[in-house]
Amino acid sequence: MADHMIKLSEVPKGQKWQYLWDYYRFPALAAVIGLILVISLVKTIFFTPKADVGIIFTTELGLSDSEGEKFDKAVNDALEDYNGDGKKLADTTRLAYSETSAQSDPQYAQAVLTKINVELAAGNDILQICDDKLYPTYEGNGCLATYKVFKDFGVDIKHTDDSEIVKIPFSEIKAFADIKSANGAEMYLTVRPPMEKWYTNEKQRKNYTNQLKFIAKLVNE
Numbered sequence: 001m002a003d004h005m006i007k008l009s010e011v012p013k014g015q016k017w018q019y020l021w022d023y024y025r026f027p028a029l030a031a032v033i034g035l036i037l038v039i040s041l042v043k044t045i046f047f048t049p050k051a052d053v054g055i056i057f058t059t060e061l062g063l064s065d066s067e068g069e070k071f072d073k074a075v076n077d078a079l080e081d082y083n084g085d086g087k088k089l090a091d092t093t094r095l096a097y098s099e100t101s102a103q104s105d106p107q108y109a110q111a112v113l114t115k116i117n118v119e120l121a122a123g124n125d126i127l128q129i130c131d132d133k134l135y136p137t138y139e140g141n142g143c144l145a146t147y148k149v150f151k152d153f154g155v156d157i158k159h160t161d162d163s164e165i166v167k168i169p170f171s172e173i174k175a176f177a178d179i180k181s182a183n184g185a186e187m188y189l190t191v192r193p194p195m196e197k198w199y200t201n202e203k204q205r206k207n208y209t210n211q212l213k214f215i216a217k218l219v220n221e
Contacts, residue, residue, distance in 0.1 A: 071176070
């Protein structure tokens with residue numbers, strides 16, 4: 001005969017808390033953890049501020065802490081609340097890759113290079129910053145738009161040749177002119193070409209247009 005499952009009503013009054021602890025502590029703990037995960041997911045999806053611009057920043061040696069702070073400040077000073085959520089937010093991914101690091105720590109260097117290629121393939125960052133060493137990576141991934149995109153998306157910018165690839169030196173951008181890479185190399189602001197669906201999807205078209213507006217604001221100053 002199967003063992004009788006004791007019901008809570010059958011437990012003596014002074015032993016009910018011990019009974020609950022013995023039989024229900026693990027299901028209760030699982031329920032609490034599940035609730036926390038659900039709350040966290042809801043908060044991330046619905047309440048985390050969305051970035052007004054997305055930037056991928058890839059150079060050979062990166063920026064020093066002080067130069068990184070200068071860059072972040074320059075971006076925040078120029079930024080507008082493009083998505084209308086009441087906050088001004090830029091999401092910047094900074095990555096450094098060099099042949100020297102590839103020789104001294106090949107596994108780490110390969111991980112960084114893979115990260116760069118994954119970021120470029122994902123297409124989440126419209127604004128792209130690189131130096132001459134990393135520029136071929138963008139070329140190889142087909143991630144360089146021409147100035148024609150500004151005309152296509154109705155954004156005015158000080159440039160006359162629509163067929164030219166957007167490759168703006170920091171030295172020609174007032175807000176970024178004093179920002180130097182760790183090795184002193186020139187850095188360039190480029191823009192990712194739009195995916196086909198960005199032309200027709202209203203939300204994605206607006207997001208891409210806002211990124212172009214930010215570039216135009218920097219260039220037109």
